Amino acid sequence: MNDRVPLLDDSVASAETVSPDHVARNRRVIWLLLAATFVVILNETIMSVAINELMLDLNIDARAAQWLTTAFLLTMAVVIPITGFLLQRFHTRPIFITAMSLFSMGTLLAALAPNFEVLLVARVVQASGTAIMVPLLMTTIMTLIPVAQRGRMMGNISIVISVAPAIGPTISGIILNALSWRWMFWIVLPIAVVMLVIGIRRVENVSEPRRVPLDVISVLLSAFGFGGLIYGLSQIGGHGPADATAAEQSAAAMPMWIALAVGVLGFGSFIIRQLLLQRHDRALLDLRTFRSSNFSISIVVMVISMAALFGTIILVPIFTQQVLGLEPLETGLLLLPGGLLMGLLAPFVGRLYDRFGPRPLLIPGSIVVSSALWALAMVSESTSPFYLLGAHIVLSAGLSFLFTPLFTSAMGSVNPRLYTHASATVSTVQQVAGAAGTALFITLMSTTSAALASDGASDVAAAAGGVQSAFFVGAIISLLAVVGAIFVKKPADLPEGMPVGH
Numbered sequence: 001m002n003d004r005v006p007l008l009d010d011s012v013a014s015a016e017t018v019s020p021d022h023v024a025r026n027r028r029v030i031w032l033l034l035a036a037t038f039v040v041i042l043n044e045t046i047m048s049v050a051i052n053e054l055m056l057d058l059n060i061d062a063r064a065a066q067w068l069t070t071a072f073l074l075t076m077a078v079v080i081p082i083t084g085f086l087l088q089r090f091h092t093r094p095i096f097i098t099a100m101s102l103f104s105m106g107t108l109l110a111a112l113a114p115n116f117e118v119l120l121v122a123r124v125v126q127a128s129g130t131a132i133m134v135p136l137l138m139t140t141i142m143t144l145i146p147v148a149q150r151g152r153m154m155g156n157i158s159i160v161i162s163v164a165p166a167i168g169p170t171i172s173g174i175i176l177n178a179l180s181w182r183w184m185f186w187i188v189l190p191i192a193v194v195m196l197v198i199g200i201r202r203v204e205n206v207s208e209p210r211r212v213p214l215d216v217i218s219v220l221l222s223a224f225g226f227g228g229l230i231y232g233l234s235q236i237g238g239h240g241p242a243d244a245t246a247a248e249q250s251a252a253a254m255p256m257w258i259a260l261a262v263g264v265l266g267f268g269s270f271i272i273r274q275l276l277l278q279r280h281d282r283a284l285l286d287l288r289t290f291r292s293s294n295f296s297i298s299i300v301v302m303v304i305s306m307a308a309l310f311g312t313i314i315l316v317p318i319f320t321q322q323v324l325g326l327e328p329l330e331t332g333l334l335l336l337p338g339g340l341l342m343g344l345l346a347p348f349v350g351r352l353y354d355r356f357g358p359r360p361l362l363i364p365g366s367i368v369v370s371s372a373l374w375a376l377a378m379v380s381e382s383t384s385p386f387y388l389l390g391a392h393i394v395l396s397a398g399l400s401f402l403f404t405p406l407f408t409s410a411m412g413s414v415n416p417r418l419y420t421h422a423s424a425t426v427s428t429v430q431q432v433a434g435a436a437g438t439a440l441f442i443t444l445m446s447t448t449s450a451a452l453a454s455d456g457a458s459d460v461a462a463a464a465g466g467v468q469s470a471f472f473v474g475a476i477i478s479l480l481a482v483v484g485a486i487f488v489k490k491p492a493d494l495p496e497g498m499p500v501g502h
Contacts, residue, residue: 028202028203029092029140029144029202029203030137030140030141030144030145030153032096032195032198032199032202032203033096033133033136033137033140033203034137034156034157034159034160035195036096036099036100036133036192036195036199037133037134037136037137037160038159038160038163038164039103039188039191039192039195040099040100040103040126040129040130040133040192041130041133041134041160041164041165042164042165042167042168042171042188043072043107043126043130043168043188044069044072044073044076044130044164044165044168045069045165045168045169045310045313046168046169046171046172046184046188047068047069047072047123047172047184050172050176050181050184053176053180053181054068054116054181057180057181058115058116058119060116064116067120068119068120068123070230070231071120071123071124071127072123072124072126072127072130073127073230073431073434073435074127074227074230074231075123075124075127075128075131076127076130076131076427076431077226077227077229077230077428077431077432077435078222078223078226078227079127079128079131079132080131080134080135080226080424080427080428080431081218081219081222081226081284081285081424081428082214082219082222082284083131083132083135083136083420083423083424083427084135084284084285084286084420084421084423084424085214085284086132087135087136087139087420087423087424088420089211089214092136092140092203093199093203095132095136096133096136096199096203097196097199097200097203098129098132099129099130099132099133099136100129100133100192100195100196100199101129101196102125102126102128102129102132103125103126103128103129103130103133103192104129104189104192104193104196105125106122106123106124106125106126106127106128106129107122107126107185107188107189107192108185108189109121109122109125110122110123110126110182110185111182111185111186111189131427134160134423134427134430135420135423135424135426135427137157137160138157138407138411138419138423138426138427139419139420139423141153141157142411142412142416142419142422142423143416143419153350156346156347156350157404157407159342159343159346159347163339163340163342163343163346165309165310165313165434167335167336167339167340168313169313169317169331169332169335170332170333170335170336170339171184171332172184172328172332173328173329173330173331173332173333174329174332174333175187176328176329177327177328177329213282214284215273215277215282215283215284217273218270218273218274218277218283218284218285219284221266221267221269221270221273222266222270222284222285223266224262224263224265224266225263225264225265225266225267225268225269225270226263226266226267226428226431226432227263227266228259228260228261228262228263228264228265228266228267229259229260229263229264229267229432229435230263230431230432230435231259231263232256232257232259232260232262232263233260233432233435233436233438233439270285271287274286274287275287283421285421285424285425285428286418286421288414288415288418288421289414289418289421289422289425292413292414293487294409294410294413294488294489294491295409295410295413295414295422297484297487297488298406298409298410298413298488299410299425299426299429300480300484301362301366301402301406301481301484301485301488302402302403302406302407302410302426302429302430302433303429303432303433303436304433304477304478304480304481304484305369305399305402305403305406305433305481306429306430306433306434306437307433307434307436307437307440307474307477308369308373308395308399308437308474308477308478309399309434309437310433310434310435310437310438311437311438311440311441311470311474312376312392312395312441312474313335313438314438314441314442315441315442315445315467315470315471316331316334316335316388316392317331317335318445318463318467319379319388319463319464319467320334320385320388322459322460322463323379323381323383323460323463323464323467324383324385324388326385330385334385334388334389334392335392337389337392337393337396338392338393338395338396338397339396341393341396341397341400342396342397342399342400345397345400345401346400346403346404349361349400349401349404349405350404350408353404353405353408353490357405357489357490358405358406358408358409358485358488358489358490359485359486359488359489359490361401361402361404361405362401362402362405362406362485362488363482363485363486364401365398365399365400365401365402365405365485366398366402366478366481366482366484366485367398367482368394368395368397368398368401369395369398369399369402369478369481370398370475370478370479370481370482371394371398372391372392372394372395372398373395373471373474373475373478374475375391375394376388376391376395376471376474376475377468377471377472377474377475378468379464379467379468379471380464380468381460381461381464383464402481402485405488406488407426408491409488409489409490409491410422410426411423411426412490412491413491437474440470440473440474441470441471441474442470444466444469444470444473445463445466445467445469445470446466447466448462448465448466448468448469448470449462449463449465449466450462452465452466
């Protein structure tokens with residue numbers, strides 16, 4: 001990519017290298033991408049507190065309603081690996097227009113959906129556009145931003161990737177308090193259309209595409225691999241009522257095991273094929289990014305952090321509504337301060353990264369996250385909502401000190417020509433980690449709650465015990481992130497010969 005020069009700050013480059021027009025162009029492109037990506041990512045979790053409304057209005061059960069989120073994650077996991085090819089093959093502008101057009105059409109279709117089936121298709125179309133936007137944003141920033149300023153810009157990406165899902169339930173709770181679920185889409189639609197129109201008029205091409213082949217077999221293997229894993233994980237814990245016989249539960253669990261088996265086989269075959277194709281620079285998702293130990297360690301810590309974020313997003317509303325008896329609006333408002341804090345801290349953390357590097361941020365951040373999860377592991381029937389509010393704020397603060405350094409260190413640790421593959425890998429990992437965290441926390445909660453209920457505990461006590469056990473296991477896993485944070489380095493401090501993946 002011959003566009004990879006410092007173009008956002010004319011103090012970084014000489015007049016011969018960059019013109020004021022280029023500075024303005026690239027600043028405009030990046031801020032448009034940031035705003036548009038925030039809007040599309042917001043929809044990933046906006047349906048989480050609307051399940052009851054959807055069940056009543058569309059005459060479906062909870063299992064079907066949950067598919068509106070599962071299908072979104074499935075589509076993201078399948079489409080994201082293909083974005084590595086798209087970002088190499090096409091210019092920035094047509095990719096942006098395609099992504100926002102898909103998202104806008106999906107949003108309109110969802111708002112007008114007469115039944116569950118149409119709404120499900122609409123969510124798939126929405127997710128197709130969303131899946132393209134995040135890798136496009138990350139690759140563009142890595143292409144245009146000089147190393148010294150990446151932390152600051154990655155802080156803005158952290159607002160998009162972590163804060164948008166965190167405040168999704170808050171926004172949906174506020175909307176549902178006064179309006180029907182369709183307004184979750186009617187309110188988003190004009191914003192998406194405005195972003196599309198501005199993009200058509202203002203976004204310019206900032207990348208240099210090249211002809212690369214598309215390996216159809218890899219696309220199919222990624223669909224079976226990532227799709228199978230996400231679907232299988234989403235089905236954990238949904239094996240029928242607690243009083244079902246062992247044979248009935250085993251039969252109910254069969255689709256989950258089949259999906260996981262297909263996912264593992266597909267994922268394994270996908271990896272083997274990429275290793276073969278990357279020898280000739282034809283891989284759909286080039287795995288040479290993992291030759292960088294810094295990239296690999298950052299990815300592992302990111303998986304744990306994302307699992308904690310999405311697991312908390314799903315568990316806290318369950319606890320507040322089933323145990324504390326709060327309304328959806330009250331639950332959404334309780335989660336709001338933490339989400340806003342993440343947004344406020346992200347740019348500040350980015351500047352700190354540019355100055356001090358990742359370790360002074362990651363180590364205390366991971367300790368704070370672990371401490372918050374240990375605090376949440378002590379919730380009970382008598383827990384005050386204010387205790388929950390405080391724990392969620394502390395957790396959000398800790399996560400804000402993790403995401404920006406992890407994104408920046410991971411992306412900066414690979415060869416520039418592998419940025420598109422690295423961004424696709426990071427985005428895919430986020431979806432899988434989010435689904436895994438949700439599945440793990442829900443499974444632990446459901447299993448423990450069922451066991452407590454069978455021992456005679458009340459529904460409220462059983463629900464509280466289930467949430468407590470889920471957070472307890474999450475707290476144990478969070479200790480791995482503390483250890484991993486110690487080994488993450490700033491790319492500029494890597495040994496001679498890095499970044500790798502060439």
